[in-house]
Amino acid sequence: MCSVANPIRSEIDFEENGRHVGYLRLPNSVHRSAYGWIPIPVGSVRNGTGPTVLLMAGNHGDEYEGQLLVAQLSREIEPQWVNGQVIFLPMANYPAADAGLRTSPLDDGNLNRSFPGDPHGSPTAVIAHYIESTLLARSQYLLDFHSGGSSLLYHGGNMLAVEPNDAEEDSRLRSLLAAFGLPRAFLHSPNPLHSSMAARRQGAMSIVTELGGGGTVQRRLLLEARQGVLHLLSTIGVLNGPLVPWRAPHETRFYRVAGERHYVYACERGVFEPLVDLGERVSAGQPAARIHFPDTPSREPVLVAFESAGEVVCRRTFAAVQRGDCLFHLAEPAE
Template structure:
């Protein structure tokens, strides 16, 4: 694909060619001197792999929308090295570091424009760098596929109970397909969200506009890499690819785990700190634990007045702990736990 009227990002790859191709999308950047004047151009390299073998479904695999979420990037890099063209029936496009500037800088958002890729769709071919990447994904990649699997983790400040995630489809008749994806992925926890956090500006919004089925993950977080989450999720990705028919044979013999289905509660039912003075949060519960309304989930201890009684943090709603705040230093308005409830159709 050369530069087209649809996008200013270019690549030497033919996205529709048969076989396995490895290369880059090139995101054009202006270079400025110290006075701020343009002195030339460079590009940011976004790694991409395409695998095509005859007719069949199309799948986009993504990670690195947020640069400091690591498990998905590792899973897709391993898959890139293992997949062969003869394994595929149809088309697979892999973006292991979709927001390449954020990946390079080891940041959630791009250092070029502070852009959060998962809040930039549908993007803009003439916009800031992150908007250009979002536009490329929606206009050039999603239009070529039937499924998009987007691998996320918690950021530096959040750790998730590892789970696969689908949003409730706008078409009720497609709910069964979404649940089938969760069960094929086969993680111990599957989460159904009623509304995407980013709405139409997130990848899920782009997928709905392009009639592409979507599944994402949350695989740990906290600035580290969860060995257990990678082990479960990489086999889940392999099962998904075979489930949707884009691989000719199963890539793993490991069966899916039984999947407990949860729905995320509304944000007003999360558990928040409600003390005006910042202190150290001591949690009493952890990921996967069930809490009841009115339960004390932890205490905030005040380092400036160590003799003061600690402030309890009370759950206003019951549910299962889906994710937790990592930094111990906590104050008014900080979310310490996100909850999920058992899903019923």
């Protein structure tokens, strides 16, 4: 990790007890504002002694469910109900979230492919460095809220976690996922550029969500995610009081995402026709989609098949596709 100080400055003191809200100031010298800064919303509720949890959303700017949830919880959780600290970062990559884009319009930066970041880098790299070196460095837990964004739609509520290093971590991780209690939990191989690995490097446990998507917000998913977060915060001893639900929203089933064979991609440019629905179980070789070519009416559509068996947990929302666009994403039971 680079030892150079990060240029971002916080308007709030993370050591102070009570509720505090403000902005992380990211210096941004541009034609419109020579000495300006980018406002990244941040909040903290701190009281007593206990773990620190970072609730982060807006990692990708077109994923709205988490942005609403983190902002809502920052208003709802009172300091007297907290033992430890909850940090709220509802629009982590603020330029992307403000524009409603997956990546930042300032540098085309994908925050969840930018960790550990660089304090001398582009705006997205500076944000990634601050999150890892300052916020995650003081946290024991990370909840990073994602969804399918504009181009993808996930089947209901899902959680992702990096495959554990050993049996002890596996037991602890499964307990956390069960306490959150969304219907499905995927275990996946580590990617050093993701927030989950940034958390691991700082000694924190992490859970990433995939809540719906398609550029929309589904009320049921938002309510279930809120219930799950509050139940998890209570389980780890950070939260008590009237907000705590008596149970998790669902009994979680565990899945594994096994690399390329669980993904289906467009092989040509055209119009995507799905042949299966979300939640459907499919077999290897089963037709997944047709790619049509309305600009060449005499041409027959191309059939795309699943390489592997599994459950359809995600599909593309946009009908127009280009070669290499993801059409479907599968998962298989982990047991």
